[in-house]
Amino acid sequence: MTPPDNARRNYAVLAVSIAVAAVFIYAAIDKIRDPLQFADSTAAFAILPAVFINLLALGLPPFEIACGVLLLAPPTRRIGALAVAVISVVFFTALASALLRGLTLDCGCFGVGAPSRPRMWLELALDVALFSAALFIYLRSITRLSARAP
């Protein structure tokens, strides 16, 4: 790979990291503002037992903020990207299961909204995009790490 190619890829990683971080931090702010609403949205999926719903509603926003912050700093970007990839798979699985069960709900991903299946499909697509972006950042970071290794 030529040096200009490498620089272009580094800029691409930076741009994608900033975009994913912005999405995660934005999503977290709405959940922090109204944790009860997010807990109700989580309960609508009918996946988790009651004992885990509020723990998720309380723990997910700090996790999303941490993902965003870690993505912004080059030394921690790798962990942030892997965390985004993992949580995107979790979101995707939950949404896909709700769609397969015929549920129409508001996932609470980005604040309160009316329950809507088209929106659920859009959010499913967003999860795929976030997962792809996170995988790109992670693989790029891990490759650079191994290139630096003695």
Next chain:
Amino acid sequence: MSIVTPDSARLPQARGFGSQILRDLAGVALLAIASLAAGLVVNRFSLSPLPIVYQAPEQRFDAELTTLVAAAPFKIAPAATVGLEEFRSAVESKSALILDARPSVFFEQGHVPGALNLARDDFAHDYRDLAGVLQVAHDKPIIVYCSGGECHDSRLVANALLSLGFGNVSVFTGGWDAWSAAGLPASTGSGR
């Protein structure tokens, strides 16, 4: 000319990737634990903290209703009261919604004709059951009674209804004792 990496050279590199991914996954797990801890700490100092175990909206409403009728007797605000004659006239003309605040077992043994059971001791459940009737009668006068004498259930239920936005709620202080002592007609059963 292309350089072909022998398999023996790729293997340690793949192992290196594998162990790096495992280390990173451990980092993600730690991040999740730290996030949960942070969330719990923030919740602890929040103005409206979430309980640890989730309650559905219906459960929260029930809890709120139960709180409304759980006030100690000395905290009960004085509600408007009606005497036996006024109460009797309202029952006979059906100009008011009559609510019996006694436990269902007493209601079933005997109650004022046309009265509905909104028991203080099962307020949330009965309130949900009667929600439709109460909604229709929102602007109608509501008169609540209990056993009579020193019973507080009618006042607690009346005040709960006032808190829930019902504007015209009063208490028949004589209660079931005064009604039955006057030899007035009675109904039995659940009334549903």
